Amino acid sequence: MSSHPAPSTATTTDPHVSPTATTTAPGLAPDAASHTVTIGFDLDMTLIDSRPGIKATYEELSARTGTYIDADLAVTRLGPPLEQELVHWFPDERIEEVGQLYRELYPEYAITPTPAMAGARAAIEAVQRAGGRAIVVTAKHEPNAKLHLSHLGIEADAVIGWLWAEAKAEALREYGATVYVGDHTGDVRGARTAGALSVAVATGPCAADELLAAGADVVLDDLTAFPAWLAGHIAGRPGA
Template identity: 80%
Template sequence: MTSRALTVGFDLDMTLIDSRPGIRATYQALSAETGTYIDADLAITRIGPPLEQELRHWFPAEEIEERADRYREIYPTYALPSTLAMPGAREAVAAVRAHGGRAIVVTAKHEPNAKLHLTHLGIEADAVIGWLWAEAKAEALREYGAAVYVGDHTGDVRGARTAGALSVAVATGPCDAAELRAAGADVVLGGLTEFAPWLDAYVAGEGLDEGR
C-alpha cells in the first residue's frame, strides 16, 4: 500500500465529535415546542442511526417528516455550542494527512449540520458526505476510494465491510468493544487517541492485528 493513495473515512457523531449534550438540548427544545414528551437522556444513548428512526419512538408516523425538518432547523442553535471534539479527533485527521492521505467524513447526519460542526471545531475534512447510514455508507466510501473507515457503531462496521474497506472501530459510542468485534470490525481501538500509532503501523504494513 502506498500512503499517497490513502483515503480514510471517519464517522462523525461519537467518533470525531461528542454531540450528546447538543443532541440532548435539541430534543429538549423540540419536546418543549411540540408539547410531546421525549426522553432526551435515553435518546442520546442511541446515537448513530438516522434521526427519523429515533423520532418514531416519540411521534406518530404522519408527523415524522415535519418533526425531523424542525429538529434539523433548530439544531445549530442548540447543538453547536455544546458539542466537543472527541479526544484525539484532530490528531487522527492530521495523522492521515501526515501520510499524504485524505480524510473524509461519511455520516448519517444532515450534511449541512455535519459541516457546521466540523467548521465550529476546526476539524478539516477533505470531503463531508451526509445522509448515509450503515451499508449505504459504502456508496461514498467506494466513490472516494477509502481503504479504511473509522466509526463507533455496528452500522459503521457494516458500511466499511460493504465497501470492502478495513473497519476500524472505536469504542466511544453506544456499542462496546465486544459488540464491535462481533459485528466484524477488523480493528477495535479504545478511542481516536490510539489511531495515529495504529495508522503508522498500518501504513508500514504491520497494522492489521493492532487492537484486536
C-alpha cells in the same frame, strides 16, 4: 457483501484488537495516479461527542411540539438516522414535519455545546500527514455535520451526509476509501459492504465485544490510539 481484505494470521494479546485484524496496509501506499489515499470517519461519537447538543435540541423540540421526549434516553442510541429515534415519540404522519423542525433548531442548540472526541483532530491530521485524504461519512444532515467540523476546527477533506450503515459504502467507494473508522455496528457494516478495513472505536453506544462480533477488524479504545495504529498499519507491522 463486497469482498473484504483477507485477515492476517498474526495473533495479538490485546483484547481490544481483533484477532482477524489486517496487518498489511492495503491501499495505504499512495496510488500511482492520484498520489493519495482516503480514510473515512464517522462523525457522532467518533469525531464529536454530540450528546450534549443533541440532548439540548431534543429538549427544545419537545418544548416546541408539546410532546414528551426522553432526551437522556435518546442520546444513548446515537448512530442511526434521526427518523429512527423520532418514531419513538411521534406518530408516523408527523415524522417528516418534526424532523425538519429538529434540523432547523439544530444549529442554534447543538453546535456550541458539542466537543471534539479525544484524539479527533490528531486522527484526521495523521491521515493528511501520511499524504492521504480524511473524509467524513455520516448519517447526519450534511450541513449540520459541516457546522460541527467548522466550529471545532477539524479540517476534513470532504463531508458526506445522509448515509447510514450499508449505504455508507456508496461514499466510501466513490472516494476510494480503504479504511472506515466508526463507533457503531452500522459503521462496521458500511466498511465491510465497501470492502474497506473496519477500524472501530469503543466510544459510542456499542461495546468493544459487540463491534468485534459485528466484524470489525480492529477495535481501539478511542481515537487517541489511531495515529499509532495508522503508522503501524502503513508500515505493515504485525499486530498493528
